[in-house]
Amino acid sequence: xxxxxxxxxxxxxxxxxxxxxxxxxxxxxxxxxxxxxxxxxxxxxxxxxxxxxxxxxxxxxxxxxxxxxxxxxxxxxxxxxxxxxxxxxxxxxxxxxxxxxxxxxxxxxxxxxxxxxxxxxxxxxxxxxxxxxxxxxxxxxxxxxxxxxxxxxxxxxxxxxxxxxxxxxxxxxxxxxxxxxxxxxxxxxxxxxxxxxxxxxxxxxxxxxxxxxxxxxxxxxxxxxxxxxxxxxxxxxxxxxxxxxxxxxxxxxxxxxxxxxxxxxxxxxxxxxxxxxxxxxxxxxxxxxxxxxxxxxxxxxxxxxxxxxxxxxxxxxxxxxxxxxxxxxxxxxxxxxxxxxxxxxxxxxxxxxxxxxxxxxxxxxxxxxxxxxxxxxxxxxxxxxxxxxxxxxxxxxxxxxxxxx
Numbered sequence: 001x002x003x004x005x006x007x008x009x010x011x012x013x014x015x016x017x018x019x020x021x022x023x024x025x026x027x028x029x030x031x032x033x034x035x036x037x038x039x040x041x042x043x044x045x046x047x048x049x050x051x052x053x054x055x056x057x058x059x060x061x062x063x064x065x066x067x068x069x070x071x072x073x074x075x076x077x078x079x080x081x082x083x084x085x086x087x088x089x090x091x092x093x094x095x096x097x098x099x100x101x102x103x104x105x106x107x108x109x110x111x112x113x114x115x116x117x118x119x120x121x122x123x124x125x126x127x128x129x130x131x132x133x134x135x136x137x138x139x140x141x142x143x144x145x146x147x148x149x150x151x152x153x154x155x156x157x158x159x160x161x162x163x164x165x166x167x168x169x170x171x172x173x174x175x176x177x178x179x180x181x182x183x184x185x186x187x188x189x190x191x192x193x194x195x196x197x198x199x200x201x202x203x204x205x206x207x208x209x210x211x212x213x214x215x216x217x218x219x220x221x222x223x224x225x226x227x228x229x230x231x232x233x234x235x236x237x238x239x240x241x242x243x244x245x246x247x248x249x250x251x252x253x254x255x256x257x258x259x260x261x262x263x264x265x266x267x268x269x270x271x272x273x274x275x276x277x278x279x280x281x282x283x284x285x286x287x288x289x290x291x292x293x294x295x296x297x298x299x300x301x302x303x304x305x306x307x308x309x310x311x312x313x314x315x316x317x318x319x320x321x322x323x324x325x326x327x328x329x330x331x332x333x334x335x336x337x338x339x340x341x342x343x344x345x346x347x348x349x350x351x352x353x354x355x356x357x358x359x360x361x362x363x364x365x366x367x368x369x370x371x372x373x374x375x376x377x378x379x380x381x382x383x384x385x386x387x388x389x390x391x392x393x394x395x396x397x398x399x400x401x402x403x404x405x
Contacts (some may be wrong), residue, residue, distance in 0.1 A: 002032045003054075004404055005099035005131075006048040007122045009047070011040035011058075012106045012264040015187070015313025017047050018294035019106040022189035023136065024049045027257065027392055030405050037095055039119060040264075048293065057091060059118065060160075070121045093125055102126040104134070104135045106165070106186040111152045112141040112172070113228075120148070123155045133311060134161040134401045137183040137393060139333045141172035161401035162395050167336035181396045184340060185316045187294075188390035197295040197363065203303060206292050208257055212303035214284075215255040216374075218246055221310035222271040223330055229354050230330070237359040239275070240349075241366070243252075245308055245326075247280045252374035254305060259297050260290040262312045304372035308366075310350070311335075323381040324373045326366060340389070343381045 004027070010016035027034070031397065034118040034385055035055040039047070046056065067189040083092075096102060104123055110116035126133045143149035156162055163183035164173045203212070220242040223230040230238070234288050249256055251293045258276065262270040269290050276285040288300070294313070300316075301307055302321035309315045310328035318325035319341070325345035335347045348362055372378050 002030075002101065003099045004030075004032045004034050004101045004103060005095055005126075006034065006036040006103050006105050007035055007096070007107040007126070008039045008119050008366060009108065009202075011047055012045065012262055013264040013313075013353050014261050014263065014292075014294040014297055015221075015311065015316065016107060017185040018190075018298075018313060018317070019137075019185060020049055021105060021294065022357050022390075023186050025190065026052050027051065030402065032101075032405060035095055035099070037122070038088075039110070039116075055095060057095065059092075059246060065339075068297060070117055070402045072142075086144050090397070094121065096122065096126050096131065097129055099131055102131045102133045103285045104133070104138065106137045109139040109169075109333065111135075111138065111156070112143055113139075113331065115145055118146070120151060120155060123225060124151070124157070127155065127158050132363070132401070133159050134397065135159050135163070136397065137163045137165040137167055137193055137388065139187045139331075140164060141169060141170075142332070156180075161397060166333045167339040168332035169336070181393050182389075183366045183388040183393035184386055185313075186390060186393075187316050187322060188383075188386040189315065189388055189394060190295075191297065191320050195294050195329055197293065198299050201296060201299060203300065206296055206300060208286060210255045210286070215257050215258065215304055216249050217304045217307040217309075217314070217323075218249060218256050218258050218266075218285075219261060219307070219311045219314035219379065220258075220275060221328070221330060222268060222273065223310075223350070227330060228353050228354040233353045237353060239278075241328075241350075241359045241362055242275055242310070243278055245366045245370060246275060246329075248370045249308065250279065250281050250284060250376075252371060256285045257288045257300060258285065258313065259292070259300065260288065261313060263290040277356065278294050283384060290292070305376075306370070306378070308370065319381045319383055319386055322380040322383050324380050326369050326373065328366075338381070341385055346378075346381060 034051050034053050036053050038058045110119040139327040155328045156178045163181040164170050194264050224235045262268045272287045275284050298317045298321050301317045301323050307325040315327045329347050338344050338347045354404040363399050
């Protein structure tokens with residue numbers, strides 16, 4: 001039986017969970033044996049995916065010595081350094097060696113903004129071992145390190161199949177001469193949950209006591225934690241922006257549901273609670289549990305009047321559920337997804353704060369937009385177009401990479 005290894009699967013994030021669930025639901029239709037290598041550490045790293053895995057491994061935090069060894073092995077034979085590597089690196093290499101096909105799962109800009117050397121190393125080892133390799137609907141760029149950029153484009157150009165999910169990544173791919181499919185977020189592959197995970201479920205099952213259409217969904221993002229772009233942006237400015245938009249949502253008469261996107265090793269719920277307590281009316285804000293499945297988060301969003309999202313997949317879920325939204329973009333993948341759907345009007349570019357833009361002007365723009373959403377004057381983005389792009393990507397993947405499996 002064909003052995004397929006899924007690598008670079010992000011965890012602890014409901015957006016990555018949604019994309020993985022959508023793709024693995026299609027892969028479950030194949031006659032193949034699967035293993036998975038997570039790009040996550042800790043005990044609660046595994047996602048609820050519809051596949052039976054032969055082998056599952058997570059990734060602990062990489063040490064400085066391992067990073068040096070991995071970077072060295074990108075230019076020297078792995079076997080030449082065989083004795084120097086840790087057991088974890090050996091185990092990853094062995095999983096790749098035993099596979100027939102290697103699929104790098106949908107995810108963020110690890111080949112670019114985050115410069116993830118381990119992510120890159122897995123792909124390079126798969127290609128050196130002659131494995132058929134796909135990179136499925138990822139984001140690439142922007143590139144800061146020229147060596148990383150060169151190696152990333154080497155991997156992209158040698159892959160058997162690549163798809164890029166947003167307009168900025170598509171431009172980077174073209175500039176690097178990559179042969180790729182123009183795609184979109186993989187979570188769009190599933191838009192109808194009524195006959196599966198939504199059966200018998202209602203808002204009250206997830207603690208939401210508000211009636212449908214009497215609330216909005218609000219998903220902020222503590223960008224001072226782990227986002228290089230916002231290192232020099234005062235936290236007070238970001239907090240003031242979120243609070244102004246949260247209070248405006250309340251002022252329109254809406255109740256508010258806040259949906260944490262991180263779980264397991266991540267935590268954004270505490271930040272949500274902090275903002276809710278500082279709001280004009282904490283009694284009308286419900287901060288949901290962090291362990292609500294991505295399918296069920298979309299149920300909650302589907303019954304909301306509108307959404308305000310500073311997390312990428314809060315926007316993807318809103319598009320999927322045909323709910324009007326305001327996108328607070330912290331990375332190119334967000335605004336450029338709106339560009340692909342011809343709705344740039346639905347976003348505010350938070351990265352401009354790092355260039356000296358006024359958070360007060362963003363507050364004015366955002367509050368005016370929220371008022372329009374509450375009044376029903378903003379149309380949803382085109383979920384049908386998103387589904388069509390996602391379906392076309394998978395069909396090309398079947399035809400060009402899976403090739404009749």
